[in-house]
Amino acid sequence: MSKAQRVEFILGRLQSLYPTPPIPLDHHNPFTLLVAVLLSAQCTDERVNTVTPALFKLANNAADMAQQSREDILAIIRPCGLSPQKSKAISELSKILMREYGGEVPADMDSLETLPGVGHKTASVVMAQAFGEPSFPVDTHIHRLAQRWGLSSGKNVTQTEKDLKRLFPRERWNDLHLQIIYYGREFCSARGCDGRVCDICLTCYPDRKHPKKTRKP
Structure with a gap:
């Protein structure tokens, strides 16, 4: 063949x-998808989906997440691998989104890849699943x-x-x-x-x- x-x-x-095919990570908007994909690195989708309900109850947008302490974020996402680094990234990227993008997730690969904890694969998933951009x-x-x-x-x-x-x-x-x-x-x-x-x-x-x-x- x-x-x-x-x-x-x-x-x-x-x-x-x-x-x-359904999107395997539970989310409500581009921000929660971005956070869920970030958490999925070295962690199963199933575990991420058990962690994110409590996290998104705490904050499901950049404005609210930027107000949370790293310790409070870490306490929720601890079951995910690399949780200390991920809690820091979630906190910092939320502040950057507020400061530079009006609290919105940018629909742009280059901009996404500058955010803490967001590599090329994560950015590609967000572009595809949040914004429908072929990726x-x-x-x-x-x-x-x-x-x-x-x-x-x-x-x-x-x-x-x-x-x-x-x-x-x-x-x-x-x-x-x-x-x-x-x-x-x-x-x-x-x-x-x-x-x-x-x-x-x-x-x-x-x-x-x-x-x-x-x-x-």
């Missing part, structure tokens, strides 16, 4: 499985699957993102980001498939004899 054929098969298979955030799951499916060499997440954007239609990027994540969790996890088990791996590489070794980001 050629790469073009793999791309078409993957597009069709993911669309049939997840025609309207293709690449996490470790997408990075691994792109290698298993022969879509990228997997040298790093930056290269993987470029490869996927080149291969897939721009109008599909936002849904595909979520569809690949859901597929990876359900059928092609790190432990559940080694490149020879799930439907997509088997269809794309029916003659693969050995486990597919993938590069870490």
Whole structure:
């Protein structure tokens, strides 16, 4: 199967499985989405969703969050990994949003990436899910699957993102980001498939004899 054929098969298979993929992180507005995505680094979406109700009851906008102490934020988000750094980032970015953006989350990649605790992937998720701007955030799951499916060499997440954007239609990027994540969790996890088990791996590489070794980001 050629790469073009793999791309078409993957597009069709993911669309049939997840025609309207939901956003996995609970949120109410661009600010709460930004905070939830920041918290999800080295933490499961499920755990983030158990933490954020109390956090967003305390403050669900930049104005209110900027008034909270780091200690109060930390006390709530402690179950998430890297909680001291994240509480500091949430406090500081809230103050920056008030000072420089009128309390609103900027709908601009460059501006988002200047905020404390907000890297390229977090900014990409916010652009896609809060503002509907075509984006293709690449996490470790997408990075691994792109290698298993022969879509990228997997040298790093930056290269993987470029490869996927080149291969897939721009109008599909936002849904595909979520569809690949859901597929990876359900059928092609790190432990559940080694490149020879799930439907997509088997269809794309029916003659693969050995486990597919993938590069870490």
